């Protein structure tokens with residue numbers, strides 16, 4: 001079931017998003033070579049709980065941490081650990097915050113020190129894919145146009161779009177209808193309605209789009225071992241376009 005959020009719900013989601021944005025900034029400042037991903041997770045847990053909120057991911061279907069940290073060929077859902085970040089890597093950080101009854105969800109991919117031009121282009125194009133996608137968002141638009149634009153931008157830059165994972169509606173639950181694929185056909189899919197809230201999250205691979213689940217049951221990695229990037233925001237559909245809550 002797709003829900004349209006009330007003014008009250010949206011103001012709570014904005015409060016949730018504020019905590020999420022501040023947590024992302026805190027982690028961004030702490031991404032450097034030598035930092036273990038579990039230290040980033042601890043910083044996020046402390047920040048979110050001190051703000052009176054709850055990390056959405058912790059214990060979600062048994063997920064053991066507050067954030068996801070996905071390094072290089074890891075696409076999403078990497079579990080924070082004692083593994084230390086190394087110069088030249090890229091790390092996707094995905095965070096969910098639950099506050100006053102509402103979830104928000106956002107992700108960024110950060111460079112660790114100096115990275116290759118190829119990885120930098122992957123980060124840049126993945127972010128651009130999000131903005132290409134939301135350029136199609138507004139009341140009455142079709143969801144297929146959003147995915148189509150994301151896919152077109154990724155592929156025209158020589159990258160590929162992950163098929164096995166998609167964005168989603170979000171609100172009282174972290175995953176609500178509709179599914180928001182990062183691929184699609186123009187003029188297809190459901191019609192967007194003002195007040196719908198969506199987590200739009202391109203996952204873009206430098207090589208082929210095929211992914212596999214690792215033995216920990218969570219981490220998704222590229223099959224070809226090439227790097228992948230992730231960029232996500234929670235947005236509200238408006239009459240004229242989209243309002244980004246987590247930026």
Ligand code: MF3
Pocket residue numbers: 056057058060061063067068077094095096105199
């Ligand atoms: N942001 C992720 C998503 O949109 C959620 C991470 S899965 C979790 O699906 F288990 F870590 F919560």
Ligand code: CO
Pocket residue numbers: 105106167168199201232
């Ligand atoms: Co999400």
